[in-house]
Amino acid sequence: MNKSPERILFPKDLIYWEDFVWLVVHLRIPFRHRSTGIDCITGGLMGSKLSSGMHFWPIVLRDEHWKFINDHLESLPYLEYPISSKVAKEFIDQFVMLKDSPDWVPSLLTHANLLFDTEKRNVAFESEKNELKKLMSSGDVFLVDSQGMKCENLSLGVFLSNREAIRLLERKGLLDRALMVGCDWTAFTCGSEVNTPEKTAGKYHGLSHELLKIGVAEYRCRLTLSALQALTTHSEASGSGQDLKETVARSRSVDKNDWSGSLREFNPDMTDKSHGVAQTSSSLSESNSKDIESSDTARGDDEGSELKYCSDDHSGDKPDSTVPTPKWIGTKTVLEMLQVSRATVYSYMNSTSRSYDPTFPTPHKVHSENKWNESDIVD
Known part of the structure; x- marks a missing residue:
């Protein structure tokens, strides 16, 4: 025989009013210290170039923004709170390089977000408490003591009946959410927001100094050029990279936002993803390519976006022109x-x-x- 909703949530007949209020608050603002995947994304950031330099502003993500993130989430690094600085940067860098990626980046869940959640819950508790008082005064809700006698004020030893609690949850549109939590709601309202091993920096967590300095579009170009440099180095190591090297060098003389046009001369297949064809430095290192310097180490260097080729005793040697271009x-x-x-x-x-x-x-x-x-x- 199926249990009624009040028995599923509240096996006891009476619920202490303060416990009930905290349940409502936590249903509205749940703990996020165990968030994974898309729940680790809190919104977005967009850069604007002002006379004083590049500034980033928070944006509210619309349905199409969330759809774009959700469609590509499996191809991006896995997110699990607490998010380390390394994973956060890898996620942002790979997001920037996605096909048709926008000129904004996601903001990731940080310790500061959890602290802000706590502040919001405290404010919400007072608001819900005052609302419960008004409902008592108007006679819309009845609270009783342990003997079942009606009470006029909220104080220690004042309770709601389980049926009254169910009615209030339904009235607030929270009943279905509460039933998902089930009878473990007391543990749910006492979730532990543990301190993170690494106190994250805030809303710019995962954004490199270089990205903050030059903006998303320019940063994407620099990641692309760095990736192509490493791909060229790898091709040269196999003796077949001269054509790619020359193509990349030519691409530097044109508008960086149109680098893909030059690359089509080398290999049309490489440019079928517009600005998202090249891998970031982290993924290149996994494919046995030589490591390339991170964007942070090059910040402030006006030559940071240029390709630099290592010179050695064989730098003047050219590969056999008969070697086919890969x-x-x-x-x-x-x-x-x-x-x-x-x-x-x-x-x-x-x-x-x-x-x-x-x-x-x-x-x-x-x-x-x-x-x-x-x-x-x-x-």
Whole structure:
């Protein structure tokens, strides 16, 4: 036999009025110290260039903003509070490089947000308490003592009946939310907002000094150029990167917002994602490319966005012009060429799989996506 809502939430007949008020407050402003995923995003920040420099302002995210975040969340670093500075920066950098990414960035949950939540709950408690007093005075709600006698004031030893509590929750539009919490609501209202191991800086958590200085659009260009530099270095190491190097160098002489136009000369497949084709420095290091300096170490340097190539005893040597320019292809193209499934390709690269093939080409991470040298797949 199914239990009634009042028995699900309030097994006891009487609920202390203060406990009930705190339940209402926490249903409206729940604890966020165990937030994950999209719940770790609190809004957005947009930069504006003023005469005094670049300034960032909070923006309220609309439905289409949240949809964009939700559609790409799986391809971004996993968020779990507390969010370390490293994960926060990786998340922001990869968000900036998404295909069709906007010129705003998400603001991430910080310790300051939890403290602000606590302040809001204290204010909300007083507001809910005063509302309960008004309902008592008007006769819209009845509170009783432990003997069931009607009380006129809120004080120690004053209770609501479980039916009255259910009626009030329904009136406030909180009944369904309360039923989801169930009879554990007493623990729910006593959630522990523990101090984070790393006190996050506030609303700019995850935003590098360079991004704050130059804005989202320019920062995206610098990340792209840095990623292309590393890709060029990797190609040069295999003796086939001169054409890419020259293409990137030419791209520096044009408007940085139109860098993709120059890259089409090198490989049309690389520019099918507009400004989101290149990987960030963190993903490049995972694909065995040489590490590139972080944007923070280059802040304030007017040459920070330029590509610098290492010179050594062989810097004057040019690769054989007969060496073909590598063409990077995605997983879908590889599957079509080999006429196999995605699972089969992954089994070729999995050393624990029966289908493991140590000679199968290793992909490179390009903006969180696997890319192969087409000639390697043909071979």
